[in-house]
Amino acid sequence: MRGAGPRHATYLWHCNAVGAYSLYDQPQANWPRGVRVADAEGAARFTSIVPGCYAGRWPHIHFEVFKSPEAAVSGEAAVLTARFALPQDVLARFTKALPDTRAAPGRRS
Template identity: 40%
Template sequence: MSKSRITRRRAMGLVAVTATGGAFVDWSSFSIARPAQAERLISGAGVCSIMPETTEGPYYFDPKLERREISEGKPGMVLNLRIQVTDSACVPIPGARVDIWHCDADGVYSGYPRQPGGLDTSGQAFLRGTQFADGEGVASFVTIFPGWYPGRTPHIHFKAFPNQQQVLTGQLFFDDDLTKLIYQTVAPYSTRGIEGATFNDRDGIAREAGPAALAQTVREGIALDAALVVSVAA
């Protein structure tokens, strides 16, 4: 079955073992089904509406790294992320550039001093990268599920460039129950737990972005697949 067509039936059959190797966890409730409005959209990954612009947030820089795998060996749950860029008429935009960046499992960003724990990551570029969309407007990345830092719900920053003159800056988010499950059962997140963490209902940026910024997710073996349709006024 094509990865661009993850069906709800398939999602309902996916289960996962916790990091401790104990009881099985039913991940089926974390398959967020929202019908796409065009044949060529990633199934269930969003609706055809203009993605709201959100704050760029801290820690953006362009490392000029065109790469699909961006983790650089950082520990965490593997996240296969697809971002599909379309215009306002739901038509995919081949060749669109997508930049993403996010923190590691401990809430640390690359490339900046004064990170959690007093870390200085200046000169590093983990969890950053650029991809150009394929013929269906899809840019694909392999990364890890982001950790948390105080005051923000878990998120991934992105910039979508439908052409050389325009850019949409946004953030994508995850279902709160899914995030809590990962943080409580999957290493290394489980060593921190969720005490002190912020989730979508307490994050003003996530609330402002709304449902259109919530990624479609499904467990795929030991990894998590996530997808988001980003519609821009190109």
């Protein structure tokens, strides 16, 4: 992920392969989530699984950018909150390995 300023912290999260979110669908869990601090060029690298999907949503990843690592954990408001959808050509490489989520409970987020 590139575009944050140096030392900005990015908090990233997404659902698991069957469309469930930790902290929401499974409050006792805390996956797949993470925070990274941008380098001097504003880049941060994340490694994770391919998110699944749920009724009405294309596989996507949420993120928030904070002005510092301290702001990310202090309750300060993010300077940017957004999500991005995964490109279809990238997903095509993984769809045969993903579980069938057609019967998974729907979400409204």
